[in-house]
Amino acid sequence: MAGLFVRLKLRLIAGNLRGDTMRQVGFVFTLIAAFLVAVGGLLLMSLLRLAPADVAVDAGMVTFTVLTLTWIAGPLMVFGVDDTLDPARLTLFPLTPRQMAVGMFAASATGPWPLATLFFLAGAVVGLSRTATGALIGVVAVILQAALCLVASRAVTTALSRVLRSRRGRDLLAVGVVFVFLLTQLPNLLLNQGLGADPRLMLAELASVVRWGPPAMAAHAIADGGLAGLAEIAVVALVVIGLWWLWIAALRRTAVTSDSSTLVGSVGRSRFDALLPGGALGAVVAKELKYLRREPRGRMGWLAAVGFAVIFTFSLFSDPSGSPGAAVTLAPGCLAALMIGLQSANAFGIDGRALWMNAIVYASPRDVRTDLAGRHLAVCVVAVPLLAVLSIGAALIAGDVLWSLQATAAATGLLLVGLGTGAVTSVILPYTYPDRLNAFTSAAPGQGGAAFAGAFGAMIVTSVLALPFLLPALFGVGWIGLLAVPYGLVVAWAGRRLASVIGYARLPDLLGAVSRPS
């Protein structure tokens, strides 16, 4: 059974790569990354041998724990449910849960990352063991630790696979991804605040927190090498068996339950819509505002923009050497404006396959222009107050609320320039947003190049077009910022005009480009 599943997994990997250069390149990068992790991990962990014994064991315990957590969170956050391991696809085969668990464990252990993990951990045997028995216990501990990573990761994915397959679950997860990215910025902030004065002390504290978790016990067992070590790996083994049992139970349960999340929930009828102008423009604004709230991929972008701007604000002003001033106040708002503007670099992508509903109606460039104007208006309705709040926040910290005026104006101008540029890239380099979220590509297979060129091009052009008001503002000519808004309006208008002519002419191409299967 195990051999069959391993072959199935290998064949799925090969099948995924066939005839698709982008994926082949991606896979090569994965292999290189896994190789680097394997070799780098092996070396670094081995080097712990040179450190004092107590530091080595602390570092080992923390590393083992982090590795386990990465295994648990990684597949959830980055890939959603891994296709090859979705048990729902296997439920129709006459397999006992035990066979399925053995098979899926074998399949999980096949691939570059499990192998890299094993190498990484093997370094710990060299780095942590101080005696011959320690090395022997180490080999067992490392195998158990690798199994722990796999089983824990699989058990959690399986238990959550029902949630992950449901629409609501995936919506929630999408927002979760942003928080994880933001969390990765936390250590940075803490270090900036001067909390990391003594790294050695911090390591010891961290180690004491994780000391009695199974991964830390595995690491400690290698260093201990005595009876205590044996007891510790026995505990780890028990945990692995326990998780395995939980995993089988979860498999058994997912096999016979289904997604019921779509049976609930209505949306309220919006009263705000009545305030919008009638006709096509108002309709597009209303639709876009709803999509901002309800489309997880869109929400992700907004959350990321605001989150990074807030973090940026704190790190900017917590740096003691930096001199807060009017120019610095510009930064958070402009960063958020640039990120929000960039989301419009593929404006039709969020519509995706539904774009035909517009294409079937639009009979002149003017219609496309109205559509783009509606989208821009919707973005501005939400973004401008947001930019104002960010700028006021930054100005308050910097010391003068009045600075927020020019900061808001500059950020709004930058946003408008971004929208104008984005309108043009949207029709020149349209691409499909994949239904499934994936950290490595934001486009359908084969369109990664277009996505990259679109985002990068939009960023460069936006920055260059914004220089006329950003440069003087940075050098302290504050009042120039007030000209940013009219300037931005002109650029946005010109962008829409150009985009509507190009876009209308290639409406069928546009439709094809944003509705690729993904």
Next chain:
Amino acid sequence: MTDFASGDGASGGSGFAEAVRTYGLFKRFGGQIAVAGVDLVVPRGGFAGLVGPNGAGKTTTLSMITGLLVPDAGSATVGGADVWRDPVAVKARVGVLPEGLRLFERLSGRELLLYNGQIRGIPRDEVARRAEELLKVMDLLDSADKLVVDYSTGMRKKIALAAALLHNPAVLFLDKPFEGVDPVSANTLVEVLRRYTASGSTVIFSSHVMELVERLCDWVSVMNQGRIVAQGPLAQVRGAGATLNDTFLDLVGARGNGEEGLSWLGSSSA
């Protein structure tokens, strides 16, 4: 090709007014020819069926007629207006329910209708009135405020049809409207469409369900391998005595396989 249309078509002036006509539509995807010169004729009023096996080019043809796909060669007219030269006239005149039901997933059913009507320039109050009536007829009032992403297949077809009917088009293109729909919803769809055609509007739909085509259509076009192999009034295409299904299988040359082999199938001992 068995073309019962060419004899008494509009060119002769004696027969019928055309709702749709294509001239040598041609489309190639990479090395594969999807549509190899289609001359489709559909008279005004009533139901017209476009049938053919999978991969015959039905969806591609409909996409080109509705202006969603640029043909490599040939042209198409709807109500006498050229699809690519006079898009304003054509787009105001057609309603479409495409294959795959690609809708704005994050709008509710009611919001989807309101959006559709408004981008077509219909006043908001009028759209709201029509939307409410359509929701009622389609039996969707209870789910009108649920997001389309949470709709079942039958509900999606019904809301998509409602969206296609909202601006009262003269010609309605439906790509496999009844596939994957439960009998109750299918019945609703048929009832609505019958009322629609009763006043002289035209429905053109593609389908694999021959019984349904036979029951609904006055006019049939049969496609195979990117070409029209027969078209005309249902009775003429079907011929005497046979069912449309038999005629169809003869036309596309799909008879008499599946008799050899499979000797193990049917005795469930293994």
